Amino acid sequence: MKLIVQIPCFNEEESLARTLADIPREIPGIDCVEILIIDDGSSDHTARQAALLGVDHIVAHKQNQGLARAFRTGLEASLQAGADVIVNTDADNQYAGSDIPRLIAPILQGQADMVVGDRQTRQLAHFSGLKKHLQRIGSAMVRQLSGIDMPDAVSGFRAFSREAAIQLNILSSFSYTIETLIQAGKRNLTVASVPVTTRPTERPSRLFRSIPQFIQNSAITMVRTYAMYKPLRVFFYIGLVLILLGAVPILRFLVFYLHGDGSGHIQSLLLGTMLVSMGAFTWLIGLVADLISFNRQLLEMTLERVRRLELDRSSHRSDQD
Known part of the structure; x- marks a missing residue:
């Protein structure tokens, strides 16, 4: 049983060492743990730093293509590398690597095809009241569109079985989080959620410049993905x-x-x-x-x-x- 932890990166040279050091290399029920870095057109030396740190697999985009396409590239590369389970995490060390065994447990037990880490945003002091409110509204909307009861729909810390990864087709260039949930719901994949630890972010998000932009892009992704199926x-x-x-x-x-x-x-x-x-x-x-x-x-x-x-x-x- 091979687990590949994929990490989409964009100018993460400085934070990469801390993130990699936090990933466990031995997990019960897993024979082999490998790490895959997707360098999404970084202007720093992210790929070189990854090589120096002994990363197992490195794939690179010549230009920045966005988080969703980096995620898609990672899934394809992980499947080609023979992954039985794939975990996606962020390069900013926001998610605790010690939660990976808990995240993949429902897949190893045959109870889920896909598992999403619940950041439990209501309990996070570093989340503003506005962010918490928007997160609840967004998760409720995704629940209505996908038919999946998911407390934290936009969490990027998630695990996929090989079968689920084969069936998902990421088309968005913004974010994969909403699209994968709607697709999973329409494809009758079993999706679970487990609570995970979340650390305060050390830098502003590179996915969006402002909350209004995030809301706009997320709404477009929801409508477009749902309209594809209904x-x-x-x-x-x-x-x-x-x-x-x-x-x-x-x-x-x-x-x-x-x-x-x-x-x-x-x-x-x-x-x-x-x-x-x-x-x-x-x-x-x-x-x-x-x-x-x-x-x-x-x-x-x-x-x-x-x-x-x-x-x-x-x-x-x-x-x-």
């Missing part, structure tokens, strides 16, 4: 809102028309007709998108089969060597 439902509600809004001025026109004063309120009729037409057109778009989503599912099944074949071939070559 486009008809998304467009139905959008169209319904437009039709209901259009019904108001149409009813207003009818009231005046029945009282013999319709000629002076033709604008209401035009506005209402336009909104109702837009709503009906939105429903049509939803129907087409729903049909396209079936094609996307077929493509995902094909991609999964190709990925399995490539991994089996890679494993066979390794056995021969």
